[in-house]
Amino acid sequence: GGxxxxxxxxxIGQEGQxxxxxxxQNFNHDTMYWYRQDSGKGLRLIYYxxxxxxxQKGDLSEGYDASREKKSSFSLTVxxxxxxxxxxxLCASSWLFYAEQFFGPGTRLTVL
Amino acid sequence: xxxxxxxxxxxxLSEGASLELRCSYSYSAAPYLFWYVQYPGQSLQFLLKxxxxxxxxxxTKGFEAEFRKSNSSFNLKKSPAHWSDSAxxxxxxxxxxxNNKLTFGQGTVLSVIP
Numbered sequence: 496g497g498x499x500x501x502x503x504x505x506x507i508g509q510e511g512q513x514x515x516x517x518x519x520q521n522f523n524h525d526t527m528y529w530y531r532q533d534s535g536k537g538l539r540l541i542y543y544x545x546x547x548x549x550x551q552k553g554d555l556s557e558g559y560d561a562s563r564e565k566k567s568s569f570s571l572t573v574x575x576x577x578x579x580x581x582x583x584x585l586c587a588s589s590w591l592f593y594a595e596q597f598f599g600p601g602t603r604l605t606v607l
Numbered sequence: 608x609x610x611x612x613x614x615x616x617x618x619x620l621s622e623g624a625s626l627e628l629r630c631s632y633s634y635s636a637a638p639y640l641f642w643y644v645q646y647p648g649q650s651l652q653f654l655l656k657x658x659x660x661x662x663x664x665x666x667t668k669g670f671e672a673e674f675r676k677s678n679s680s681f682n683l684k685k686s687p688a689h690w691s692d693s694a695x696x697x698x699x700x701x702x703x704x705x706n707n708k709l710t711f712g713q714g715t716v717l718s719v720i721p
Binding site: 530536537539540543585596597601 | 639641643649650651652653656658697701708709710711712713714
C-alpha cells in the first residue's frame, strides 16, 4: 500500500497573501490532482498533472498555480488568498485512465 | 461538457433497511462512473467503478451500483444498511478519451439510525 501526505494540515493566511500547499505520494502513481471542497458541497478540480512537469487546468484554476517537479510531489499555490476561498483542499493520485483515485487527508485553509 | 447530479442532499433510514442513493449524469459519450465515500472527519475513499461490461458492479463494504444507460443513472445500493454506513457519498464521472478528469456530484449525506 501507499500513502498521500498533505502539509500543512491547517493553513491560516491573510487576505491577499500567497500561500502554498504541498502533497506527497508514495504509490508511484503517474497522475496527481488538486481539488477544492467547499463546506457541504462536492469537489471541484483545480489542477491535475499526468506526469512530472506536466500541468493541466481544471474547472477552478483561476487564482491558483501548481507545480510538479517530481513524480511524487505536487504543490498548489494560492496566488492571492481571498475569504471566499476558505475550504478544504484535497490532493489525490492515481494510475493513468479510469483508475480509482487515492485521496490525502486535506489542508483546511482559513483566510483572515 | 459533463455533469453529475445527486438529487438527494440527505437520506435517512433505519439500520437493516435497504439503501439506494441516486446519481444521474450528463455526458455525450460512454461515461466511466465512480462512487466514493467520505466518513466523518476523513478523506474520500473509493467504493466502486463502472468502466464497461456488466452493468451491475460490486465494490467494497458490500456496496453495488447499477449503470442504466437508458436513464443516465448510476445508483448505489446496499442491503441491509448498517449504522457504520453513515457518511457522505459522492458519485463521479470521468469522460472517455482518458482525460483523467473527474466531475463530482454534490454528494449525499446518509444517516443510518441504529
